[in-house]
Amino acid sequence: MTPDPLAHRSLMHEVIGAIPSPTLAIDRFERIVALNAAAKALLGRNAMGQIFTTALRHPDLVEAVERSLRDQTPRSITYQVTESGSDVFYDVHLQSIGDTGPLLLSFLNVTDLAQAGQMRRDFVANVSHELRTPLAALMGFIETLRGPAREDVAAQGRFLNIMAGEAERMNRLVGDLLSLSRVEAEERVRPTTRLDLRDVLQTALQNLSRLAADNNVTLQTDLGQAPLQVLGDADQLLQVFTNLVENAIKYGGNSQSVEVTALNCAHDPVLRGPALQIVVADHGPGIDPVHLPRLTERFYRADSHRSRELGGTGLGLAIVKHILNRHRGRLKITSQPGQGAKFAVILPLLHDEP
Template sequence: MDNRPNVQALIAAFPLPTLVIDTAEQIIALNDAAGKMLGPNAAGRHFTATLRNPKLVRAIERGLRDSAPQSIAYQGIENGADIHYDVHLQQIAKTGQLLVSLQNVEGQAQAEQMRRDFIANVSHELRTPLTGMIGFIETLRTSARDDARARDKFLGTMAREAERMNRLVHDLLSLSRVEAEQRVRPTERLDLRNVLQTTQRNLDRLALKSNVSLKPDLGAEPLFVIGEMDQLLQVFTNLLENAMKYGGADQSVEITSQIIAHDPVLRGPAIGLTIADHGPGIDPIHIPRLTERFYRADSHRSRELGGTGLGLAIVKHILNRHRGRLKISSALGEGAQFTVILPPAPEKS
């Protein structure tokens, strides 16, 4: 008795969509993953009835003629969206039948596109101040060599541009560290009121300079979470600095807390801390993208105020590590509210 499993039983165990095409160019076997991709009626049909991509069709025809294994990449359409696949084709020894497996690499393609976009954005952010500084240096070497007034003006501008590049590099390093630690759970039990008090003390000088009044109302009860002090300080420093800068001078920034019985995203109880300003507000069309790297609702104003376009991306990654989230609400002319939502620390046993 032959106990060897048949082709259908073998490919049923494959995790990738896999099918077998015989010498008559018909699909004679496919696993469940391939069935979901090609439809329930693919078995027994000519392969071109379900696999219509010209590049893939040519590869299958070549694979049926030639026993040499092949790997190709092609782009298909699934539910109206472009999907990228890596396909491996190889004849099954001494049968002439062709084994075809397809791997969806759309996630890899998207990650590669994000990497290219990130490099392009960083290059742009650095090139702009560098171009300006190179121009100023050339002017100081030539026409403004003996002009003390122009020299002082250009050196002041160059100092600001250098500081802008320094902030960008600092934020890039911060983002890299946060991403590297994102899967490592924090372990420290912290009272968020203490985190906010420390943040406020650190920003008192900026608040005084901008004539902004910070108004915390955090209640008398502790707001315990499991977190990392330095990273949570970074979150609230970033949000408070933004509120003071974009809320405008001679305004107030309110910091309030709330106990949330059930947060629908965290699927359980939560602690919310809201930082609200009274600035010009944000058009709601921008809100879903504010935590993207280098996305700015107002690019010119952001650069004037020293923003790098990475602050809210860093906040998002830190809150992801803390199993929390950032909620943003705003309307034009009505200020903006940034709410940090974190799961509470379990009660001490």
């Protein structure tokens, strides 16, 4: 019995239509003879029946298709397009159907993998950069102490103090990297411990009282009288508020005040329910709004020189963001140059059971 070519073509359309990722078929005359809905969305609804070079404009991909049509050899290539202003990456696999059948192209979206790879490369580069400066300083001072300053007691004391500071800087960076790693590992595990955030805040403020006094900063609190009940990890939330209040003390300027205020919100539009808002406000030089969306990125600093002078690693707010993500909360930052800054921690409010 002679095979029915129409039945075969109908079956090919049904199979390609059932594949969720963009998939299309190109015949030996270089025309697109079948494509599914996902491929139409990627290449355009008029791609059907066109010569493939009209729809596929990536030179390397066109060359791969031409070669596979000639020799029926399977190939894979990365295909990049721009969608809504963003780069999207596809791994495209080319496979001939039988000896004389059409060439099947399937597109696998690997944008997340590409972005994750770029993030890893950026992270390694940033860590290397952050470590290189103190390491270079330590190596330079060691060489000086071995040579010109071998008998200079005064210089030795001065250099050793600087070396201790650089070593402490590396220690803080390694500590923050380990902390960030732990927080990211637990980010999808929601805390189940019921706690009163008032206790966490009071501990953070007590721990930072000496730093505030050294900087002539007054810590003012308005936490109300009602219990501030949340489900949370006390150690991680202590880390959040210690980081925010410490930043406010250091960057808010000497002889200023830092206010910590608790507010209840009957309905937060983002959390879609009752929320507790803890605001840490300072009266320092403020932050240019252009920096605000990126402040929680790893190693991003609005003022790199000042941050390093004050011992910042560039990871504190990234750690805060991941901790709040774990607690199903969020961080809202508002500031204007010359008007100080406000960091609002917003967490789901836990009501007492009736």
